[in-house]
Amino acid sequence: MLEKLVEIGKKYADEVEIYQVNNFSSGVSFENGVLKDIETSIQSGISLRIIKDGKLGFSYTKNLLDPEGFVKNAIDSLKGDIKIEFSFPIGKELKTLNTYDLEIENLTNTKMVEEGQRISDILSQATNTQVNVGLVKSVSEIRIINSNGVDYSTKNSFYMCYAAAMYPGSYSSITRVVADKKFKEFSKEDFDYIIFLYNSSRKEVKPKSGKMKVMFLPNTMYVLIWRLVYGTNGKNVYEKTTPLIDKIGSQIFDPAISIYNDPFDDTIPGSRAFDDEGVESKILPIVENGVLKNFYYDLYYGSKMGVGSTGNGYKVSDWGGEIIRVRPTPSLEHLHMKPGDKDFYEMIKSMDKGIIVAQALGAHSGNIPNGDFSIGLSPGLYVENGEILGHVKDAMVAGNIYEVMRNVLSLENKTYMANMGVFPSAIFEDVSVAIRE
């Protein structure tokens, strides 16, 4: 079917590329210990890119009812006069990755309901507060085929479970996420983490505003990473909207910080041997010992900058938009921060005075290009002399990542899969905290 589409496309264009995705996902949610929803989704779709006379055409469809019309739609879009300076990649032998665990097929909704109930029961008993739990499994298949000999497929299995102990009167919570290629039990360590952080911060406290130590957890690290991901995006380098232009080789962060993109780590879900435009993946250091190493590119921006793709062309869409509807853009889909040498609980003990950012609000607002952040705490946990004294609600933590991340006190010795990547917890010195008295 797709081969035929390439043939049709070749009648009109110099080069043709087809991206097909099929996805099955099933999600179970518990609110306050009660099974609330089970939702299933079976989606598929196809995007088409063509190159003709150095210009790029694009179209997409959900149901391939009219292949000729679908190709014609891409031809029509050529009048947008989108000039490009690249060819679709040539097919080659790629690394074999273990992206799919057959066990996912045995994971029934009934099993997820049982696990959700188990987690809800244990946590509500231990914390005596409202507990919400969500579990999801999905299987996605991607195939990319182009007229230059690429025909790559990948099938990925994914399981994710989160549990949240919620502070009364709000959706503020202590949350833990586990993710794997197959079902993975919520472990004693996961329970202990939520129970310790929630129970020790039960009381609301109102410390004074000022500069203090601030700890970001793996699940709030994205607040900082978001700015770095913007700053190193090849699109923003090309458009000169990043403060990091001319900073390759410069010390931008504390020497303790190393951040790299590793698409090959197939111990975690989502590993990829090729990106969404059929370019071979590679390991890309972004920051090494605090020094800026690389920007990341897709074919389009990589060719504009004359450096080529770094294998980071992905179809991504903010806020859950449908990926077949967008062209690939530079994206770091496999980000890791190198762990440090400190035990998580020892790190808390080492804080004389500070805030743990347990959940952040408003990470998407503020001046992201400039590296600024200003987030609400939802909540923050207040620490004095190594003890968590309680939680703080009406407060904001603000700074600029190019200043805050120069001042690392410690990094956790373990990493966790979280929003935007795999991160340890980290403590930064002298960060501004504003608290409503």
Next chain:
Amino acid sequence: MFDVLRGIISKVPADYVDIRYEKMSETKIVLNNREIFQLGTNTGDGFVVRVLKNGGFSSIAFTKVEDVEKAIKICLENAELISKNSKKKVKLAEVEVIKDTFIPSLREDPRKVSIDEKLELLMHYNEIPLKFENITTNMQYTEVIREKYFVSSEGTEIREDLITTGIRGMIISRDGSLVQNVRVGIGGSDGFYRLRNREEEFEKNTKIVLDLLKAEPVKGGVYNVILNPDMTGVFTHEAFGHFSEADLIEDNLSMREKMKIGAKLGSDILTIIDDPTIPNQLGFYKYDDEGVRARRTYLLKDGVLSGRLHSRRTAAEFGEPITGHCVAEDYRYAPIVRMGNIFIEPKDKSFEELLDLLGDGLYILDAKGGQTSGENFTFGAQYAFEVKNGKIVKMLRDINISGNLYKTLMDIVAIGRDFELSEVGGCGKGQLNIRSCHGGPHILVKNVVIGGVK
């Protein structure tokens, strides 16, 4: 189409079943500076089925019509699994059976404007900021045409079309390593005419982003503030609106307790309404995605909680009137409870009176993304002015506000007499609602936490 859908659900052994088929055509033109990045019109489609069986309510979304039997089988299994494992039995509130086709009347149908003309208009506006050397832009034209067919086992059959057009973008200025940006957006749900003759909007925002390069960062702390109508709208949406969405508090007992009808949550002068039925605004619709007619709903009347936004499920659960606020982003999703068009009702103060009442504080303008955790909320602003003795003194940047639902509404001490609704939307409650509309007058709020590095 109704025949096909009726055929599909007629075989389903359940207490209630509905199906929505939707065809969505999207025209998109993306400009990065002067380069065209994307241009074209494409169509996607799909089905969503919901089943209620023995008190278990479940949904499935699928793309291909040949998957229909498999999908319905899974959906029934899931409904039965919920029924077996949940102590709570879902009921759906009674609603009238409706048979209707509603195609909105437009002032200038965007489908009749050629893509060349759309591109030309976008490029024309894009040139306004690009006249300046230290400015870059990302601008896009989007036109989303949804053709929705809804059929339920109760006999409701509705076709409604939703047509949304907009031009939105980001203008970025740079001075050395300092980068500033503002968002700009125009558009609506009632035709292409809204996009014409709007140079002023782009000129205004170009000036702001250049001025921001010279503006001082705000000092973090607690301030009394005036919010302009766009900020008022986002404030109403984030600080209060989400928690009048019944599905968010349905199973959160402590919030449900605090959000009881009759609770005094705001100052005496504060009235908040959600009304999707007001014509010609971004959030307009006639029926929601459960086939329920939308209704004007008073959420807060003189500071007292007087209603909330419902799906059929939550209306039955709360024993409150249905409002028609259960809406889906597109064919990939089952509907959830959403705001349609939320605003603060205007009162008596002129802007000058508000400035006098403020004395010292901040005048904060144009929202830039927000988020809520129920009790607490945070959102950004494009810029602000320092106000001293009721006089606007100087521009400030890096404005981010945080507050508390149960306290802040009490701190609204004066309300202006002007009124404005937003032209572009984007509420991301799991699904993106591009027609999320909000607004109100200028308002004066006491004791607002502003984050700041200084």
